Amino acid sequence: MQRKPTMNDVAHRAGVALKTVSRYVNGDPTIGADYADRIREAIAELGYRRNMAAARIRPGQSAKMIGLIISDLSNPYFATLARAIELGAAAAGYMLTIASSEEDGARHDLLVDRLLEQQVDAIIDVPPRAPGRAWRDIPPPLPPLVFVDRPSDWAAADTVLADNAGGARSATRALLHAGAGTVAFVGDSVEIFTMGERLTGYRQALVEADRPVDDDLVRDTVHTVDDAMRVVLDLLAGGRAQAVFAANNRAALGALRAFRLAETFLPMIGFDEFEAAALINPPISVVSQDIQAMGRAAADLAVARLNGSDIPCTTTVLPTSLILRGSERLLPAF
Known part of the structure; x- marks a missing residue:
């Protein structure tokens, strides 16, 4: 393993005294500009990092x-x-x-x-x-x-990692198999790796079932439970979604709030187990990752x-x- 550079190494590279380096890393504003520039360059070149735990660690220990x-x-x-x-x-x-x-x-x-x-x-x-x-x-x-x-x-x-794409694919397939003609995707930004993978699995299931991928049913702006509630209420008002794949636990909880407010219930499967999932009426189906x-x-x-x-x-x-x-x-x- 490569040795970590020390303050002595910085002092040697910069051509200054060890005490000067110590004053620099501790924020002494009285150090001359020339010395400060040389020390800064030496720190960058060596990759030196101040060891804030050094006072608590004996030599040779981590x-x-x-x-x-x-x-x-x-x-x-x-x-x-x-x-x-x-x-x-x-x-x-x-x-x-x-x-x-x-x-x-x-x-x-x-x-x-x-x-x-x-x-x-x-x-x-x-x-x-x-x-x-x-x-x-x-x-x-x-x-x-x-x-x-x-x-x-x-x-x-x-x-x-978890098999996010495979889990989303199995959930979407189950909703289609249960009779849903259209399935909405409700989740966080697909810039997040897990969300992107889950959207891929959702789309795979639709393609395999010869169903169109309707981008209007893909809602990827859900970061909070309230976000999910608003998105699902909008989907309910539009009337095109016949089921919901909730791509994380917050999306599932928000969907349940929306169903309660609208006094209706769409078939739904969530991604990730949550404590109340089995206690709600009806109990919520989920993709569970360990x-x-x-x-x-x-x-x-x-x-x-x-x-x-x-x-x-x-x-x-x-x-x-x-x-x-x-x-x-x-x-x-x-």
Whole structure:
């Protein structure tokens, strides 16, 4: 593994005293412009990062810390994923520090920099919808990386995904098989990898059934439950959708609110299990992905790299399962 550059290395490259570099990285404004420029250039060339944990770590030891960047901790899906990763990391003696990118590339870049400054031993990352800086543009050395839920541009990392396209295809096929003539897609932006894959699976099912793909029935602006409610109310008013594929848990919950307000119910299957799905009347059919298995796999891969594994990087695609509870069929109004 490549040695991480030190403050001494920066001082040598810049041709200044170690104390001057220390003053620079701690924000001393009295350093001359010439010295500051030389130190800044040396830091960029070497890829030096301030070790904010150094005072707490004895020489030769690590922070025993793994960083996790997810999309939105308030989303039950990502909360479940984070918990599974935390348990896997703890079993190997590592703590987990968690942050949310909110799907913003600039915020994601800031979080990456902060984790690198903290000298975390590994990073597990859910890449954001709006990409920021490419991983290849970050000066080495980098700690072991694992991408989870979505892939990244960085090939030198392990990746754990779910079969999003296959799950969406099976859900749409089930709705068509149950008698729906048209199926609406309700989900978040298809710029998000998982949503794009689910839209692909939805379209595949329609094509295989010789049904037209009606772009007016594809609604990909749903980020919140309220967004989904408004979209489904609009679909109900239009009268063209005979069933709904809700492409994430928030879309499913918003659709249920819309059905309640409109006092009607369209056949529906959601993607991702949620706690109340089996308790609602009618119970909601879902595409279930094993979030715990995904989190455990990501943690295990990170720990394996930390333990010296040098096998080629892998992409693991976990299967989904279709759980039919009855909501895929035409049912009486509320």
